[in-house]
Each structure stands twice: as C-alpha cells, then as structure tokens.
Amino acid sequence: MTEISRRPHSEKKDPHWVxxxxxxxxxxxxxxxxxxxGFEAITEEDQSPSFRTAIIQKSAIESGxxxxxxIENLSTRTAAAVVVRGEIRDGITVxxxxxxxxxxxxxQSKSSGAIIFSTDPGEKAVWVGAVGYSDP
Amino acid sequence: xxxxxxxxxxxxxxxRIFLVGLGRGAAGALLFGxxxxxTMELWELGFYMERHRLFLLLLANVPLLIFLADRVGxxxxxxLIQACRDANIAYGLGVLMSAGILILFGDIKIGMPFSxxxxxxxxxxxxxxxxALLGRSQLGGSSDDQHGGKHDDSNDGxxxxxxxxxxxxPDELSTSYAQELMLMAVGALFLNLxxxxxxxxxxxxxxxxxxxxxxxxxxSIGIMHAFVYVVAFKGTHEMPAGTPWWHAFFRFTLPGYIVxxxxxxxxxxxxxxxxxxASTQALMFVIVLSFPGSIxxxxxxxxx
Numbered sequence: 001m002t003e004i005s006r007r008p009h010s011e012k013k014d015p016h017w018v019x020x021x022x023x024x025x026x027x028x029x030x031x032x033x034x035x036x037x038g039f040e041a042i043t044e045e046d047q048s049p050s051f052r053t054a055i056i057q058k059s060a061i062e063s064g065x066x067x068x069x070x071i072e073n074l075s076t077r078t079a080a081a082v083v084v085r086g087e088i089r090d091g092i093t094v095x096x097x098x099x100x101x102x103x104x105x106x107x108q109s110k111s112s113g114a115i116i117f118s119t120d121p122g123e124k125a126v127w128v129g130a131v132g133y134s135d136p
Numbered sequence: 137x138x139x140x141x142x143x144x145x146x147x148x149x150x151x152r153i154f155l156v157g158l159g160r161g162a163a164g165a166l167l168f169g170x171x172x173x174x175t176m177e178l179w180e181l182g183f184y185m186e187r188h189r190l191f192l193l194l195l196a197n198v199p200l201l202i203f204l205a206d207r208v209g210x211x212x213x214x215x216l217i218q219a220c221r222d223a224n225i226a227y228g229l230g231v232l233m234s235a236g237i238l239i240l241f242g243d244i245k246i247g248m249p250f251s252x253x254x255x256x257x258x259x260x261x262x263x264x265x266x267x268a269l270l271g272r273s274q275l276g277g278s279s280d281d282q283h284g285g286k287h288d289d290s291n292d293g294x295x296x297x298x299x300x301x302x303x304x305x306p307d308e309l310s311t312s313y314a315q316e317l318m319l320m321a322v323g324a325l326f327l328n329l330x331x332x333x334x335x336x337x338x339x340x341x342x343x344x345x346x347x348x349x350x351x352x353x354x355x356s357i358g359i360m361h362a363f364v365y366v367v368a369f370k371g372t373h374e375m376p377a378g379t380p381w382w383h384a385f386f387r388f389t390l391p392g393y394i395v396x397x398x399x400x401x402x403x404x405x406x407x408x409x410x411x412x413x414a415s416t417q418a419l420m421f422v423i424v425l426s427f428p429g430s431i432x433x434x435x436x437x438x439x440x
Binding site: 015016018019020022023024026027029030033034036037038040041044078080103104106107108109110111112136 | 313317335338339342343345346347349350353357383386387388390391393394397412413414416417419420423
C-alpha cells in the first residue's frame, strides 16, 4: 500500500504526437527568445541614460496647479531615482520650482509623474526636465 | 481503516471528515499565504492595481482551483461538481483567512475606503486559496485516504506505470499531458505571486546585462529538468528504460519553461509592471520572474 506512493512517477513510453508538437514549438520559442536576448547582448552599446521630458497636461487643483509629465529614457541603460524638476520661468528669473522623484525610468521606456506648483503659471513658461539620477 | 474511508464512509463520520478537511484547508491557506500577507507591496497593489486586471486574475484563479481541487484538494473528490464545490470552499477560505490576517495586522481598519479593503483581500485570496487546496497534499493524511486497498490488483513493477495511467482514482498518479502542464502553471503562478509584487524583480533585471539573462534562461531550464528527472526527490519522475533523456526534455521541460514564462508575463502584466516598458526590458523582467516560476513549476510536478 505504501509502495504506491513511493514509486516514482513514470512517463509514458509511447507519447501522443501532441506532446512532441508542443515540445518542438516550445523549443523554437525558447530559441527565438534566446536569439533575441543574444542579439541584444552582442549589439548593445553601453550608453549613459539620457532623457526626454514632455508636459502632458496642466490642471488646476486645490493646492495650485498640477503639471503632469512623461519622461522617456532614450538610452539602453536604466536610471533609478530620477529627479525631475519643474520650473515656472518669467524670462530668466525662476518664479517657482518643484521636484518629483521617479523610482525607475527603464531603458528605452517611459515613466510618468506630476509636479505641483502653488502659483498658477498663467502665460509664463513652464520647464520640466531631469536633473539627476542614480544607477540601479 | 483506510479501506472503509475510501469505500462508503460511515454517515456519522462525514461531517467530521469534512471539518477536518476544512481545517487542513485553513492551515494550508495560512502556511502558503503568510509570506504574501506580510508583503507590503502586495497590500499596496490591493488598492492601486487596475481593477480590470485584478478581476481577470480572480477569474483566472477559478479554473486553476477547480483543477487543483480535482487533483489534490483538501479532501478526496470524484466528480467535477465536488471539485467545483471544493474550489469554491477554498476560495472562500482564502478570502476569510486573508481578511482575518490583514485585520490582525492592522492593515485593514474601519474607515478605510471599501474598494481598498476589497482590493487588499481579493489579491491575497488568490495565493491563499491555492494554499488551501495544497493543504491536504502537504499537511498530511493523503496516503491514508488515497491509496487504500489499491495495491490488491496485482501490479508488477514493469507495467505498474501504465496501470497508473488507466487508473480511475483521480488523484492517483495518472496525469495526462495537459494536466501536467496545468500543474506546472499552478506551481509557477504560486511562486510568481510570492515574488512578483516585490521591487526586487524589476531591480534585478536592471542590474542584469543580456548575457546574465541568457545564462538565467539556460540555468532555469537546467534546474527544471534536474528537479524532476535527476535529483532523486520523493516523487521524482522516471523515464521508461531505453528512452533518451532528451525525450522528457522536449516533451516536458521546454514546454514547462514556456508555461512558466507565460505565467510570469501574465502576473507582471496584472501587477502593471510592464506598462510603458520597452519590449526588451519587459522580456528581461519575464526571464527574471521565470527563474522562481520554473522552480515552482518543477516542484509542483514533484509534490502534487
């Protein structure tokens, strides 16, 4: 009685063709993925993170004005703890500045966030950009 | 004794056996659910993850539970209706245990928004319900009410394996190919849910170069195969004599890895980790998460 539970599982001697089909398709898929990753490994240049920020939307909220932005990492290296600063500028003088921290901006990917100003920029220029990051 | 439990249990014992089953389920939910119940990221996901993805995860859990209830469960089931009933109970147990523990930890309090409370419980209920169904197989009693009186039919060693495949007892080791893949999916999902919510998965893949990822893939596949066919765990699988090793490698290990990768992808997408991430980077996340996933998949084939 106890021997049954102890006996090793055993695979069938004459498997259905579906098993082979699934196996071969899986093998091909894995090879494709490995090929892709391998290609990346060979061709990847070691770039330093570089960013492009864009303002998506400005909306008035209770405590001021919320400026939503999107930040894109154009390089092949991920940046962590990216500090994004937003400034309201009147000519060359900075009227107000505020910062937001983005945990990660993965390589060639986008992250988003928002900066909240207490004053309404109105017609003044709003600048948003990354001012620092750390390597993960 | 085991015979009498298998064939026609005495009526008076039924509620008691059922209650014991419930207890095992609750114990399983606790044992397997506790790492996730104590993970901060999973609490947070409970209130911020997109509701349609959470809903999909909760739905996807249902067939897995029915399958598990049929294969393992916390009591012996013979029909699909019974399996559905047990899956239902397990889901309920998962919800109850999650709610109880989260309240105990002060993570759910009066005055919190209703959607936050529901979200937190719902996401924890998935691993807890799987745990509830693993309760029986892992926390005992199984050989007692499983294999009773079966060995009477004269099986000699050689064709014993074939007999298994035609056996009518559902949790006897008669797994069809699809079931074997499903088992791997459950194992992968379970381990994935353990680690996917943490920030480390993302962080690790950022630290890795594509070369690391390639090595991780090869090692994951190697570990999967070794777990099941090489290392002599209890429940290890044997190939019939004269079959080359690559037969099992192609028929089980490689599809198993693809299953594990698919589950990893699904879990990462569910948790919103793949949003606005470049495809190569997303693939790296999947490869990293497939590492524990494939170990879970292989382990599921051994222990379930």
